[in-house]
Amino acid sequence: MSTQPQPDRLDAVLDQAWSLLIEGAARRQSPFHQGVLANLGDAGPEARYVVLRRAEREQARLAFHTDRRSPKLGQLQKDPRASWCFFGEGVQLRLAGRATPCTDGERVEAAWQRTSTFGRRCYTVGNAPGAVLIEAGSGLPAESLQPGLAPALVDLGREHFALVEFQLERIDWLHLAHSGHRRARFEADDGWQGRWVQP
Numbered sequence: 001m002s003t004q005p006q007p008d009r010l011d012a013v014l015d016q017a018w019s020l021l022i023e024g025a026a027r028r029q030s031p032f033h034q035g036v037l038a039n040l041g042d043a044g045p046e047a048r049y050v051v052l053r054r055a056e057r058e059q060a061r062l063a064f065h066t067d068r069r070s071p072k073l074g075q076l077q078k079d080p081r082a083s084w085c086f087f088g089e090g091v092q093l094r095l096a097g098r099a100t101p102c103t104d105g106e107r108v109e110a111a112w113q114r115t116s117t118f119g120r121r122c123y124t125v126g127n128a129p130g131a132v133l134i135e136a137g138s139g140l141p142a143e144s145l146q147p148g149l150a151p152a153l154v155d156l157g158r159e160h161f162a163l164v165e166f167q168l169e170r171i172d173w174l175h176l177a178h179s180g181h182r183r184a185r186f187e188a189d190d191g192w193q194g195r196w197v198q199p
Contacts, residue, residue, distance in 0.1 A: 003090060004016060004020075004089045004091050004175065005089060006175050006177055006179075006182055007175075007182075008182045010184055010186075010193070010195070010196070011194075013069075013119070013173050013175075013184045013186075013194065014046050014171070014184075014186055014192060014194060016091070016173070016174075017091075017093055017171055017173050017186075018055070018057045019030045019191070020086070020088070020089075020091065020093065021052065021055040021093070021197065022055045022057070024052045024055065024086065025052045025054050025062075025072045026053040027055060030088070030112065031086070031087065031088020031089060032052065032086045032088055032093070032179075033051060033052055034049045034050070034051050034052065034086075035049065035050065035052060035084045035085055035086040035093075035095075036048065036049055036050075036085045037049075037050045037064070037072075037082060037083075037084050037097070037099075038083050038084075038085070039072065039075055039076060039079065039081065039082040039083075040075065040079050040081070040083065041071065041072075041075045042075070044076065046071075046072065048072070048111065050064040050066070050084075051064055051065070051102050052064060052086075053065055053111065053163075060167065060168040060188060060192075061109070061165055061167055061168065062084070062095070062097075062114065062165075063163055063164060063165050063166065064163075064164050064166070065111060065115065065119075065161065065162065065163060065164070066101075066120075066162050066164055067123055067125075067128070067129050067160050067161070067162065068101075068103050068110045068159075068160055068161065068162035069128035069129060070128070070129045070130070070162075071075075071130060073101045073162060073164075074080075076099045076100075076101050076164065077101055077177050080098040080099050080100060081095065081096075081097075081098060082096075082098070082099045082166065083095060083096045083197040084097075084166060085095075090175065090176045090177065091176070092172075092173075092176070093171065093173055093174075093176055094126075094171075094172040095166070095168055095170065095171055095172075095174070096167050096168075096169050096170040096172075097167045097168045097169045097170070098166070098167050098169065099164050099165070099166050099167075100164065100165045100166075100167065101162055101164050102162065102163045102164070102165060103161075103162045103163075107163060107165075108161070108162070108163045111161075112158055115161070117148065117149050118123040119195035120149060120154060120155075120157045120158075120161075121140065121144045121149060121157070122157075122186075123156075123157035123158070123159075123160040123161045124140060124141055124144045124149075124157045124160075125138070125139035125140055125141075125160075126139060126141070137162050138199075141153065142177070158197065164177070168188060169187065169188050169189075169195060170185065170187050170188070171184065171185070171186040171192075172184075172186075173185070173186075174199060180199075181199035182196070182199060183197050183199040184196050184197065185197050
């Protein structure tokens with residue numbers, strides 16, 4: 001059950017939801033640092049964990065990073081509707097919105113500059129995510145496993161790097177408690193006023 005307080009006011013619920021997301025973007029140990037992103041692919045629903053990299057309340061926007069060769073980029077370009085689900089400390093957040101893949105521009109460059117050397121290393125693989133391999137392996141070039149990252153590998157990693165911005169349209173908050181669950185829903189269309197709904 002929840003270790004979070006159970007708010008009695010909708011504005012406090014929305015504050016709690018954003019607090020959890022902002023903390024999730026900033027702190028790797030937060031249960032809200034990774035969530036399941038779902039969207040529609042050609043064969044039907046697709047879902048996978050992605051790391052929350054940014055949470056901007058004023059803009060109602062979240063962001064994650066991915067390899068630009070990933071199938072999800074093409075899927076999101078074709079149909080940007082997506083949902084993102086987080087759970088931790090007895091609170092579930094289901095977020096609905098539209099995802100916009102970005103591969104160039106100031107925001108992408110700023111995201112790349114904030115990415116650690118270890119994170120940049122992930123984008124130096126030669127194969128696209130999901131490519132079939134002859135044998136087990138990470139696909140990382142041997143030179144990327146050395147301390148530091150050679151400038152040529154940094155450039156290669158940047159070439160494969162993409163930022164995906166997620167514009168929130170709805171937040172569904174569920175608080176689990178022995179005394180009874182609570183649920184609230186907030187929508188951008190009504191100015192995030194929110195309403196209580198049956199859990």
